[in-house]
Amino acid sequence: MRNLLLTISFDGSNYHGWQVQENAITVQQTLQDAYERICGVRDNITGCSRTDSGVHANMYCCNIRTEKEIDCGKLTGALNAVLPDDIAVKSCAEVGYDFHARYDCKSKEYIYQIWNSENKHPFLYKYSLHHKYPLDEVFLSRCAKEFTGTHDFSAFCAAGSSVEDKVRTVSYAGLERDGDMVTFRVEADGFLYNMVRIMVGTLLGISCGKITESVGDIIESRDRERAGITAPPEGLFLNKIVY
Amino acid sequence: MRNLLLTISFDGSNYHGWQVQENAITVQQTLQDAYERICGVRDNITGCSRTDSGVHANMYCCNIRTEKEIDCGKLTGALNAVLPDDIAVKSCAEVGYDFHARYDCKSKEYIYQIWNSENKHPFLYKYSLHHKYPLDEVFLSRCAKEFTGTHDFSAFCAAGSSVEDKVRTVSYAGLERDGDMVTFRVEADGFLYNMVRIMVGTLLGISCGKITESVGDIIESRDRERAGITAPPEGLFLNKIVY
Numbered sequence: 285m286r287n288l289l290l291t292i293s294f295d296g297s298n299y300h301g302w303q304v305q306e307n308a309i310t311v312q313q314t315l316q317d318a319y320e321r322i323c324g325v326r327d328n329i330t331g332c333s334r335t336d337s338g339v340h341a342n343m344y345c346c347n348i349r350t351e352k353e354i355d356c357g358k359l360t361g362a363l364n365a366v367l368p369d370d371i372a373v374k375s376c377a378e379v380g381y382d383f384h385a386r387y388d389c390k391s392k393e394y395i396y397q398i399w400n401s402e403n404k405h406p407f408l409y410k411y412s413l414h415h416k417y418p419l420d421e422v423f424l425s426r427c428a429k430e431f432t433g434t435h436d437f438s439a440f441c442a443a444g445s446s447v448e449d450k451v452r453t454v455s456y457a458g459l460e461r462d463g464d465m466v467t468f469r470v471e472a473d474g475f476l477y478n479m480v481r482i483m484v485g486t487l488l489g490i491s492c493g494k495i496t497e498s499v500g501d502i503i504e505s506r507d508r509e510r511a512g513i514t515a516p517p518e519g520l521f522l523n524k525i526v527y
Numbered sequence: 528m529r530n531l532l533l534t535i536s537f538d539g540s541n542y543h544g545w546q547v548q549e550n551a552i553t554v555q556q557t558l559q560d561a562y563e564r565i566c567g568v569r570d571n572i573t574g575c576s577r578t579d580s581g582v583h584a585n586m587y588c589c590n591i592r593t594e595k596e597i598d599c600g601k602l603t604g605a606l607n608a609v610l611p612d613d614i615a616v617k618s619c620a621e622v623g624y625d626f627h628a629r630y631d632c633k634s635k636e637y638i639y640q641i642w643n644s645e646n647k648h649p650f651l652y653k654y655s656l657h658h659k660y661p662l663d664e665v666f667l668s669r670c671a672k673e674f675t676g677t678h679d680f681s682a683f684c685a686a687g688s689s690v691e692d693k694v695r696t697v698s699y700a701g702l703e704r705d706g707d708m709v710t711f712r713v714e715a716d717g718f719l720y721n722m723v724r725i726m727v728g729t730l731l732g733i734s735c736g737k738i739t740e741s742v743g744d745i746i747e748s749r750d751r752e753r754a755g756i757t758a759p760p761e762g763l764f765l766n767k768i769v770y
Contacts (some may be wrong), residue, residue, distance in 0.1 A: 295649045340650070364647050372647035404607050404615035406538045407583070411650065 288348045288356065289379045290315075290329070290363075295370040296340045297410045297518070302331045302332055311335075311371060315346070320367040322359065323352045332385040332525050333392065338480070338517035340411065342395075343374075344526045347385040383527075391455065393471040393524035394480045396515065398488075401464040412465065413484070413519040417492060421459040421466050424487050430499035431457035431470065431483060438506035441476035442514065450476055450506075457483070471524070478514050485512030531591045531599065532622045533606075534559075534571070538613040539583045545574045553725065554578075554614060558589070561609040563576070565602065566595045575628040575768050579721070581760035583654065585618045585638075586617075590628040615627045625749065626770075634698065636714040636767035637752065639721045639758065641731075644707040656727070656762040660735060664702040664709050667730050669699035673742035674700040674713065674726060683726055684719035693719055693749075700726070713765070721757050728755030 294314070300308035304316070312331060320326045327350040335341065356376040363373045397412035399405050400419045405412070434453040441450055456471040468484055486502065489495035489512035493500075502510045535558070543551035547559070563569045567623060570593040577585065598618040606616045641656035642648050643662045648655070676694040682695055699714040711727055729745065732738035732755035738745075745753045 293649050369647065369652035370649045372644065403617065406613045406615045407654065408537050409612035472730045485708065 285381060286350055286352070286423075287381050287383055288350065288359070289377050289481075290346050290348065291374045291376075292341070292344050292346070293372050293374060294341050294344065295410075296335060296338050299366075299424060300337045301339065301373065302333070302335045302344075303405060311344075312346075314367065314371060315363075318363050319348065321366055322362045323350070323354060325350070325352060327352070330385050331524065332389050333475075333520060334476055336481075336520075338410075339520045339522070341522040343524055344368045344522055345385050345389075345527075347379065347383055349381070351446045359437050365383045388527050389474075389525055391471055391473050391526045393469065393526075394454075394475070394485045394524065395482060396468040396470075397521070398466040398468065398484070399464060399520045400461075400466045403464075405464075410518050411521075413516055415466075415488065419459075419461075419466050419488075419491055421424065421461045424491060425458040427487060427490055428457040428459060428470075428483075430503070435503045437476055437479060437503065439502050439508055440479045440486070441508065442478035442482070443508060445477040447476060452476065452479075453477050459487075469523075480517045480520060481510050481517065482508075482513075484515035484519070488512060488515065497500070515524045528619075528624060528646075529593055529628055530622050531593065531602070532620050532623045532626065532628070533535075533591065534617045534619075535584070535587050535589070536615050536617060537584050537587065538653075539578060539581050541611075541613060543580045544582065545576070545578045545587075550706075554587075555611075556588075557611065557614060559608050562591070564591070564609055565589065565605045566594070568595060570595070571630050572705050574667070576634050579724075579760045580763060581653075582763045582765070583761075584765040585764055586767055588628050588770075590626055591620065592624070606650040632717075632768055634714055634716050634769045635718065635765065636699075636712065637718070638764050638766045638767075639723060639727045640714075640764070641705060641711065641727070642761045643704075643707040643709045646707075648707075651708075653761050654764075656759055658709075658731065662702075662704075662709050662731075662734055664704045668701040670733055670742050671700040671702060671711065671713075671726070672732060673746070678746045679749055680719055680722060680746065682751055682754045683722045683729070684744050684751065685721035685725070686751060688720040690719060695719065702730075703737050710750060712766075720731060723763060724758045724760065725751075725754050725756075725759035727762070730759065731755060 304313045332345045360376045399412040438450045454472040547556045575588045605620045642655040681693045697715040
């Protein structure tokens with residue numbers, strides 16, 4: 285039995301997230317269909333994380349335990365030929381049998397793109413949130429710094445999450461500007477459901493004055509009501525996975 | 528009677544080009560619908576050029592002759608609010624009554640993006656041609672230079688064009704590389720039907736050795752058969768209009 289680690293990237297615009305669902309096209313299902321077409325077997329593909337509808341990945345990892353003796357380079361090429369244009373396999377490598385794409389993940393980095401201009405950008409609307417009002421990325425980076433450290437992030441977790449332990453360690457959180465594009469970047473050992481999108485909604489709430497509490501106070505409250513709205517999915521990219 | 532010059536940009540992926548057609552959604556029709564919704568009248572909108580299905584525009588100009596007394600800034604804002612996300616109005620200005628977006632155009636610049644990598648790019652497939660084989664952009668720029676000057680471009684015009692005079696003056700043609708993205712840029716006083724896409728197909732034909740004639744000889748032949756294939760539309764952007 286072999287274990288293959290696939291590293292992929294995808295434009296999530298046309299998918300209902302990673303995880304297989306009934307009556308909706310997902311990345312996992314599309315990848316499993318392509319794999320089955322090539323290998324003739326339906327091996328399960330285990331992803332590093334769930335992602336929401338419309339969320340993108342510059343880097344996403346998954347593993348496949350299989351009896352199949354296919355060469356890694358050939359599998360990469362064949363998958364890329366069979367997969368739609370919006371999913372790309374970047375690499376395939378053989379890993380130890382025990383490796384698990386989700387459980388063995390040491391940290392993840394997300395980015396969230398905010399198109400900060402009065403003008404619409406007709407090529408970026410699927411890849412960024414359009415925010416017309418001024419954003420002071422230096423001030424907001426100072427606010428975002430309060431996300432770093434080990435905290436109970438209950439205030440930044442969507443209602444309905446079944447996860448009990450809401451303590452996560454954020455190693456980096458900050459914003460950078462490149463012209464009219466402001467990018468929020470956050471790295472942690474794990475993320476709760478909608479955590480990054482609520483972080484972004486909170487920073488935007490602070491920016492426009494709707495939220496007057498500090499990020500630290502909101503974290504401490506563990507109260508979802510005190511954080512900001514859940515920013516829309518299209519600006520969010522899973523950007524890096526560390527094992 | 529006023530005459531308004533609108534400068535727009537659009538992602539052409541979802542449109543059957545600029546020009547109104549029966550049974551197909553076009554940019555012109557979408558813009559006229561939005562304008563009618565705001566102004567209550569269906570004034571004709573005259574574009575600077577036809578564009579093909581799937582072709583994009585970083586800059587596109589059109590003019591509207593109207594009795595309507597709407598302020599230019601307000602019209603811009605209202606159109607952007609009503610138009611879909613993939614069409615943006617960049618500006619609106621009042622011009623002389625005789626101004627015509629197509630006839631008064633002195634030159635146009637197109638760019639054609641070629642994603643030159645063995646790897647698929649899941650975010651660029653609608654905005655570039657994926658070319659996996661090596662491209663020597665310095666050599667191809669030398670070939671492209673033969674496009675410059677005043678020539679009969681019959682060899683670079685799609686069959687079925689009703690235009691009689693096929694003489695055009697190309698003021699610039701060349702390629703630049705930025706990492707794995709190679710961009711062909713061409714500026715001329717006018718373009719024939721599919722001219723830029725046939726230029727790109729010819730350069731790619733020369734690159735892979737399928738075409739052994741020089742660009743100059745192909746131009747001189749006036750024979751469409753001797754030029755390359757028509758490159759696909761998704762890499763093409765109307766980039767600049769000069770009046």
